[in-house]
Amino acid sequence: MxxxxxxxxxxxxxxxxxxxxxxxxxxxxxxxxxxxxxxxxxxxxxxxxxxxxxxxxxxxxxxxxxxxxxxxxxxxxxxxxxxxxxxxxxxxxxxxCVHPGEDHAPAFLICRGCRSVAEAETSPTKSRLGDAARAAGFRIERSVVEAEGLCPACQETGA
Amino acid sequence: MxxxxxxxxxxxxxxxxxxxxxxxxxxxxxxxxxxxxxxxxxxxxxxxxxxxxxxxxxxxxxxxxxxxxxxxxxxxxxxxxxxxxxxxxxxxxxxxCVHPGEDHAPAFLICRGCRSVAEAETSPTKSRLGDAARAAGFRIERSVVEAEGLCPACQETGA
DNA sequence: TGTGCATTGATATGTTATAACAAGGATGCT
DNA sequence: AGCATCCTTGTTATAACATATCAATGCACA
Structure with a gap:
C-alpha cells in the first residue's frame, strides 16, 4: 500500500x-x-x-x-x-476515506504529532487475532486496527 | 492462545x-x-x-x-x-488484564451481545499494518486492535 | 396532487473525560 | 522526632463527545 x-x-x-x-x-x-x-x-x-x-x-x-x-x-x-x-x-x-467504494477493513497509522492519519488495509481473518477468534468460536463482524506513533515528518521535528 | x-x-x-x-x-x-x-x-x-x-x-x-x-x-x-x-x-x-506483567501488545475480541472481552496477543510489527508502517517510515508506539462480533454463547442465543 | 419517506432544524440531555486546587498521608532524611 | 517531599485522594467545576426527540421541510414517486 x-x-x-x-x-x-x-x-x-x-x-x-x-x-x-x-x-x-x-x-x-x-x-x-x-x-x-x-x-x-x-x-x-x-x-x-x-x-x-x-x-x-x-x-x-x-x-x-x-x-x-x-x-x-x-x-x-x-x-x-x-x-x-x-x-x-x-x-x-x-x-x-481516500478510496471510497472499495469494501474494506481499514487500518490506520495515526501520528500523535500532527494528527495525520494514513489508511491501510487489513484482513482481520488472516491475522493472529483471526486465528484466536476461530479457535474461540468467535464471529468477527467489525475490526478496529489503529497504530499510534510518529510520522516521518514529526520524527524529524519533535523526535 | x-x-x-x-x-x-x-x-x-x-x-x-x-x-x-x-x-x-x-x-x-x-x-x-x-x-x-x-x-x-x-x-x-x-x-x-x-x-x-x-x-x-x-x-x-x-x-x-x-x-x-x-x-x-x-x-x-x-x-x-x-x-x-x-x-x-x-x-x-x-x-x-488477565495476564498482567507480560509486556504485551494486546488485541481484543469483543462480544456486542454480552460485552465480554477476550484478550489475545498481536505483534503490530509483523502485520500488514507493520509492513505499511515500515514502508511509510512511520514509527509505531502503540497499537489498538479490536474485533467486535459475537461470542459462541451469544451466537446461540440471539444469533 | 397528495402521500410517504428521508433530511434538516432545534432543544434538551446524556455520557465520557479532565482541569485545577486543596487536603491528607506515606517516605526518607537529618 | 521534625520536617520536606512527593504521591495520593477529595471536591468542584467544566470540557468534550454523543444522542433522544419532535417539529418542519422538501423530494420522489404513484
Whole structure:
C-alpha cells in the first residue's frame, strides 16, 4: 500500500478524484450526497487528518450549514455508513476515506504529532487475532486496527 | 492462545491468581496498589467484561470509595499505565488484564451481545499494518486492535 | 396532487473525560 | 522526632463527545 497521506502529493487532485469517487458511489447506490454531507466530506478530506465532530461542526456552522451537534453527527453517520469516512476510535475523531467504494477493513497509522492519519488495509481473518477468534468460536463482524506513533515528518521535528 | 474469557472456568481461582500477579507486579516495580486501585481492579476482573468508567465509579461509590469521576479515572489511569487493565477504545470502556506483567501488545475480541472481552496477543510489527508502517517510515508506539462480533454463547442465543 | 419517506432544524440531555486546587498521608532524611 | 517531599485522594467545576426527540421541510414517486 501507499500511505500517500504522509507524503507530498498533489492534494488538490487527490481531493478532486476522491470526491468524484464518492459522488459516483452515491449515485450508484442511490444515496443522497446533500450539501451538508458533501461539504462535511470535503472538510474531512481537506487534510489527511482526524477531525473531531465539533471541529467539523465549527467549520460547517461558519459556513451557515447548521449549528447544532446533530448536524455534524448526522453527516458523519451518513459518511461512515456509506464508507466515505472512518471513525478513529482511539481519538474519537473522523477522517475522510481516500478510496471510497472499495469494501474494506481499514487500518490506520495515526501520528500523535500532527494528527495525520494514513489508511491501510487489513484482513482481520488472516491475522493472529483471526486465528484466536476461530479457535474461540468467535464471529468477527467489525475490526478496529489503529497504530499510534510518529510520522516521518514529526520524527524529524519533535523526535 | 486461549480466550479463556468465553469459556467456563473456575473464575474465583482465575481472579485470585490474577490479583496475585498484579500485586507481585506492583511490589516488584514499586507501585502502590492502594485500596481504591485494588478494588477497582477487582471490579474490572470480576467478570470478563468491559465496564465504563462511570459503571466502575458506581461500584466504588456504593462501597464508599469515592463519589466523583476523577476517582474512577485516576484508578483506571493507574491500572492502564501499570498494564493491569486495558482500555477498549471501541467501547470507551475498560477491562482487567488477565495476564498482567507480560509486556504485551494486546488485541481484543469483543462480544456486542454480552460485552465480554477476550484478550489475545498481536505483534503490530509483523502485520500488514507493520509492513505499511515500515514502508511509510512511520514509527509505531502503540497499537489498538479490536474485533467486535459475537461470542459462541451469544451466537446461540440471539444469533 | 397528495402521500410517504428521508433530511434538516432545534432543544434538551446524556455520557465520557479532565482541569485545577486543596487536603491528607506515606517516605526518607537529618 | 521534625520536617520536606512527593504521591495520593477529595471536591468542584467544566470540557468534550454523543444522542433522544419532535417539529418542519422538501423530494420522489404513484
Amino acid at each position: 501507499s500511505a500517500i497521506e504522509f507524503r507530498d502529493h498533489d492534494h488538490a487532485a487527490c481531493m478532486r478524484s476522491t470526491m468524484q469517487a464518492a459522488e459516483a458511489q452515491c449515485a450508484a447506490r442511490g444515496l443522497r450526497l446533500t450539501p451538508v454531507r458533501r461539504r462535511a466530506l470535503e472538510i474531512l478530506l481537506s487534510e489527511h487528518r482526524a477531525l473531531g465532530a465539533y471541529d467539523l461542526l465549527a467549520h460547517l456552522s461558519a459556513e451557515g450549514l447548521g449549528a447544532q451537534p446533530p448536524v455534524a453527527y448526522r453527516a458523519l453517520d451518513f459518511l461512515v455508513k456509506a464508507g466515505l469516512a472512518h471513525k478513529i476510535e482511539a481519538l474519537n475523531a473522523y477522517v475522510g | 486461549s480466550a479463556i474469557e468465553f469459556r467456563d472456568h473456575d473464575h474465583a481461582a482465575c481472579m485470585r491468581s490474577t490479583m496475585q500477579a498484579a500485586e507481585a507486579q506492583c511490589a516488584a516495580r514499586g507501585l502502590r496498589l492502594t485500596p481504591v486501585r485494588r478494588r477497582a481492579l477487582e471490579i474490572l476482573l470480576s467478570e470478563h467484561r468491559a465496564l465504563g468508567a462511570y459503571d466502575l465509579l458506581a461500584h466504588l461509590s456504593a462501597e464508599g470509595l469515592g463519589a466523583q469521576p476523577p476517582v474512577a479515572y485516576r484508578a483506571l489511569d493507574f491500572l492502564v499505565k501499570a498494564g493491569l487493565a486495558h482500555k477498549i477504545e471501541a467501547l470507551n470502556a475498560y477491562v482487567g
